[in-house]
Amino acid sequence: MRLCEFLDFDSVRPAMAAGNKRQLLQTLGQIAGQRLGFDPAAIVDSLAERERLGSTGFGGGVAIPHGKVAGLKNVYAMMVRLAEPLDYAAIDGAPVDLVFLLLSPPDSGAQHLKALAAVSRAVRSEDIVEKLRGARSRDALIAVLMALEERDAA
Template sequence: MTAQFILLPDAVVTVKLDSKSAVLDMLASLFASTYSLDKDTVLARLTEREQLGSTGFGRGVAIPHARVADVERPVAVFLRLASPVGFDAADDMPVSLVFGLLSPEQAGVVHLHALAAISRLMRDDKMHAALSEAPNDEALYALIANVIDRTAA
């Protein structure tokens, strides 16, 4: 079995943002620069999905996601926010960990499997704490990549 999604080291950053729209804009910028995608298209798709209902997952986590034509397989970005941002999450908690996911336009079950993998990762209490406390972006990437590699084996 292969990993459910691709996550490159450059797609993991700690950043200070002040709103949900700034988070979505940063996600789109990071997807564009890391995976050579069109920022405006990505932002439009993420915003459309968010308008259907918040992707605030609870426990300070959001998983904004969308399907985009220019993606060949699921790709991810990860933001750790320097201070929590309101995200209209079901539990009303602001978010500080944001996992973005883009999948191919026709990726039905593949998209769902990738979302499920991220959801499992973010529900793990030890992982949640480790991501919150990691000293830098390299450590964040190593934590996530280690789990991705384990589940792909």
């Protein structure tokens, strides 16, 4: 599964403000809820439920909050770069500034894991992470993500 198959490029944000992890998840839930036509509270509840199992702070300043949302038909993702890094209780203790939200239908076990793997592959590359951090506009972030897709397709 490729990132471009489920990433909502129109929801990419280059400098989103969030004072703490709770505010971040609420803002992500609001944006995704508006984009998908779902109740933001249901999305936030799903994300919070997953966070209770353990932080989705991937390490290296990256977080991949994810959850399953009833009624969702397809895997959905959005990407934001935070205006200021925040404490996310990541596995390496580093503050987070790059966030990939991933939502899946409840019965999409394999698709959810494939999407999670696609995001993980993208952020495993220090070069890509640094380019995402250096991108100052939505278009620049999208260009980095599209270049990654082209590289992976080759």
